[in-house]
Amino acid sequence: MIRLQGVSKRYKGASTYAVRDLDLEVRPGEIFGFLGPNGAGKTTTIKMIVGLLKADQGKVLVNGHDLTLDPIAAKRSMGYVPDKPDLYPRLTGLEYLNLIGDVYGVDGPTRSKRLAHYLEMFQLTEAVGDLIQSFSRGMQQKLALTGALLHAPALFILDEPMVGLDPKSSHLFKEIMREHVKQGNTVFFSTHVLEVAEQLCNRVGIIKQGELIACGTMEELRTGRDRDGSSLEKLFLELTDEGGSYEE
Numbered sequence: 001m002i003r004l005q006g007v008s009k010r011y012k013g014a015s016t017y018a019v020r021d022l023d024l025e026v027r028p029g030e031i032f033g034f035l036g037p038n039g040a041g042k043t044t045t046i047k048m049i050v051g052l053l054k055a056d057q058g059k060v061l062v063n064g065h066d067l068t069l070d071p072i073a074a075k076r077s078m079g080y081v082p083d084k085p086d087l088y089p090r091l092t093g094l095e096y097l098n099l100i101g102d103v104y105g106v107d108g109p110t111r112s113k114r115l116a117h118y119l120e121m122f123q124l125t126e127a128v129g130d131l132i133q134s135f136s137r138g139m140q141q142k143l144a145l146t147g148a149l150l151h152a153p154a155l156f157i158l159d160e161p162m163v164g165l166d167p168k169s170s171h172l173f174k175e176i177m178r179e180h181v182k183q184g185n186t187v188f189f190s191t192h193v194l195e196v197a198e199q200l201c202n203r204v205g206i207i208k209q210g211e212l213i214a215c216g217t218m219e220e221l222r223t224g225r226d227r228d229g230s231s232l233e234k235l236f237l238e239l240t241d242e243g244g245s246y247e248e
């Protein structure tokens, strides 16, 4: 789970907040979609959740661990796939995965079993012995995903996971997210594509210019009845830039 309380971030020299006074709760067992246009503050929020950026104000709790007070326990309990995975080009895929397995202390038999499962699913079994620099972008993303799932994290966080993936891979990504929450875990991912969120998410939050402007189930958002009773359909139209094509 994730709990953000009054979280704000302003980059050095910036005149406006990248994220402002954000309150958010993501519950165990749910797939939560974090929606918003480019530059809205999604990546900044995610970096604060995974501990790559420090919030200026507010509190970040992950699986019950305060990120400031107990960062190691918090990080141990999550798996993270960034928007542009930066893997080690001179390692082979398998060397990379074993490195991750060592860092997270995944024992041999468990490691083999999980690797076999994901590599098979992603059709990486053959290529995994090659250098990462020879992998396509999609393959690198799948490798990053496998690495992030290797320690079966209670919270799985992905930043724009569908970008650059072919339809088959993106289908697999969705399968993996569903599989992960079925085991009682939590998935949090950002996207600017409404359709993906619609297919997958139990709940979504919409961020715009650093502020959370709506949060709820798709049904709640669709019928435009959020906590304040404001019209969310309009927000969606603005978000997705689809003019009048949005309907129930």
Ligand SMILES: Nc1ncnc2c1ncn2[C@@H]1O[C@H](COP(=O)(O)OP(=O)(O)O)[C@@H](O)[C@H]1O
Pocket (backbone or CB within 6 Å): 011, 012, 014, 018, 036, 037, 038, 039, 040, 041, 042, 043, 044, 045
């Ligand atoms: N490292 C940075 N330094 C300064 N400003 C940044 C940095 N990263 C992001 N920003 C700014 O913060 C805002 C939010 O960006 P970001 O969190 O990347 O949005 P999103 O992921 O929703 O596209 C944008 O205005 C962006 O220009």
Ligand SMILES: [Mg+2]
Pocket (backbone or CB within 6 Å): 042, 043, 044, 083, 159, 160
């Ligand atoms: Mg981003």
